[in-house]
Amino acid sequence: MMTNLARDRLIQSTQELLWQRGYTATSPAAIMKQAAVGQGSMYHHFSGKTELAAEAFRLSAEATYRKAKLLLDNGTPALDRVISYLLRQRDVLRGCPVGRMAEDAEVLTTPELFEILQSTFNRLRALISEVLSEGVSTAELPTSLAPAELADTVLAIVQGGYVLARAENDPAPFERAVNGAVALLRAAADGQARS
Amino acid sequence: MMTNLARDRLIQSTQELLWQRGYTATSPAAIMKQAAVGQGSMYHHFSGKTELAAEAFRLSAEATYRKAKLLLDNGTPALDRVISYLLRQRDVLRGCPVGRMAEDAEVLTTPELFEILQSTFNRLRALISEVLSEGVSTAELPTSLAPAELADTVLAIVQGGYVLARAENDPAPFERAVNGAVALLRAAADGQARS
DNA sequence: GTCTATATACAGATAGAC
DNA sequence: GTCTATCTGTATATAGAC
Numbered sequence: 001m002m003t004n005l006a007r008d009r010l011i012q013s014t015q016e017l018l019w020q021r022g023y024t025a026t027s028p029a030a031i032m033k034q035a036a037v038g039q040g041s042m043y044h045h046f047s048g049k050t051e052l053a054a055e056a057f058r059l060s061a062e063a064t065y066r067k068a069k070l071l072l073d074n075g076t077p078a079l080d081r082v083i084s085y086l087l088r089q090r091d092v093l094r095g096c097p098v099g100r101m102a103e104d105a106e107v108l109t110t111p112e113l114f115e116i117l118q119s120t121f122n123r124l125r126a127l128i129s130e131v132l133s134e135g136v137s138t139a140e141l142p143t144s145l146a147p148a149e150l151a152d153t154v155l156a157i158v159q160g161g162y163v164l165a166r167a168e169n170d171p172a173p174f175e176r177a178v179n180g181a182v183a184l185l186r187a188a189a190d191g192q193a194r195s
Numbered sequence: 196m197m198t199n200l201a202r203d204r205l206i207q208s209t210q211e212l213l214w215q216r217g218y219t220a221t222s223p224a225a226i227m228k229q230a231a232v233g234q235g236s237m238y239h240h241f242s243g244k245t246e247l248a249a250e251a252f253r254l255s256a257e258a259t260y261r262k263a264k265l266l267l268d269n270g271t272p273a274l275d276r277v278i279s280y281l282l283r284q285r286d287v288l289r290g291c292p293v294g295r296m297a298e299d300a301e302v303l304t305t306p307e308l309f310e311i312l313q314s315t316f317n318r319l320r321a322l323i324s325e326v327l328s329e330g331v332s333t334a335e336l337p338t339s340l341a342p343a344e345l346a347d348t349v350l351a352i353v354q355g356g357y358v359l360a361r362a363e364n365d366p367a368p369f370e371r372a373v374n375g376a377v378a379l380l381r382a383a384a385d386g387q388a389r390s
Numbered sequence: 391g392t393c394t395a396t397a398t399a400c401a402g403a404t405a406g407a408c
Numbered sequence: 409g410t411c412t413a414t415c416t417g418t419a420t421a422t423a424g425a426c
Binding site for chain 2: 020021022024025098099100102103104105106108114117118121122125142144145146148149150151152153154155156157158159160161163164166167168169173174176177178179180181183184185186187188190191192194
Binding site for chain 3: 006037038039040041044045
């Protein structure tokens with residue numbers, strides 16, 4: 001309804017600010033300013049900063065999951081899907097809107113926010129693990145690789161790549177990290193092919 | 196000298212708080228309380244929060260680098276050294292005192308702090324890259340692996356493992372990520388051995 | 391539903407006594 | 409060198425008018 005325009009703008013501004021600055025460093029005042037909404041509106045629509053942030057984070061996390069699912073859950077060979085996930089174009093210096101929240105101590109102690117963080121990574125892990133299992137059963141990958149372990153390796157390379165890129169203020173370390181991972185996967189698959 | 200006891204306690208408290216909470220979330224008041232030192236002492240020894248944090252961060256970063264160097268710069272075979280670096284016992288839920296700072300937007304815009312962050316990762320990267328080059332030249336690893344890329348892959352797995360562990364409040368994802376990485380390195384080395 | 395005015399707490403730093 | 413008192417700004421929230 002028409003009456004929710006302010007609400008929608010508040011949520012969108014919060015999504016952007018959470019991504020850029022994280023939870024603790026995002027103030028209600030900054031959100032209201034960016035949304036061009038007064039203080040009364042915010043406290044009318046939401047009980048406070050936490051509820052607004054939870055709503056915004058939930059939407060961002062869902063969008064992130066859906067994007068991953070598109071790449072990981074289609075009919076192409078399993079190894080190709082994992083590689084396309086690693087090499088996917090990303091806004092490297094902005095980082096991952098989900099992983100970013102894990103470095104904010106306040107998020108970890110705020111149940112509404114922590115739950116979103118945890119469940120999103122659980123769902124991503126399940127998605128990747130499933131693809132890797134397929135890769136092992138089609139003999140694209142050797143049986144020495146445990147899908148449940150390698151799934152976290154893949155997730156960690158992406159999340160860690162963001163950390164390295166920020167520490168250099170340069171996307172290059174991210175690109176090197178994922179390219180190295182792809183080479184490693186291909187070398188392992190190649191060993192398999194010749195066994 | 197005796198007169199620097201307060202100074203030393205301030206630095207040590209700052210090191211702990213930076214590790215636990217990051218830079219932005221660490222207040223001078225919290226530092227002084229933990230160090231049991233009054234406000235006047237702090238502003239006598241340091242120009243402010245930034246200078247104190249830089250001093251503390253420099254020491255933590257140096258210690259982190261030295262620990263890595265011990266594992267990566269000794270006489271054992273190159274692949275063993277990389278694997279021992281990955282599998283090294285870590286305080287997973289506390290995270291990496293260096294990588295942690297990369298998620299703090301204020302650190303990235305504070306030159307004294309950013310410089311420490313950047314140079315520390317540069318030195319770690321050089322260390323790992325050197326070991327991997329050795330692994331390729333001794334044919335422990337296939338030439339299809341570019342040391343400069345794989346070095347960032349290794350760094351990213353560790354840094355990303357910390358992110359995943361925090362997002363679950365559980366060290367398990369970190370352990371799975373490094374175990375998966377080791378299996379992948381061995382599979383790649385194995386393919387090499389049989390070529 | 392939206393606004394401005396106000397309240398309380400804390401961050402970061404300064405002043406000046408001892 | 410160290411302390412307490414104080415200052416300015418901002419975070420988060422409430423009150424109450426429109």
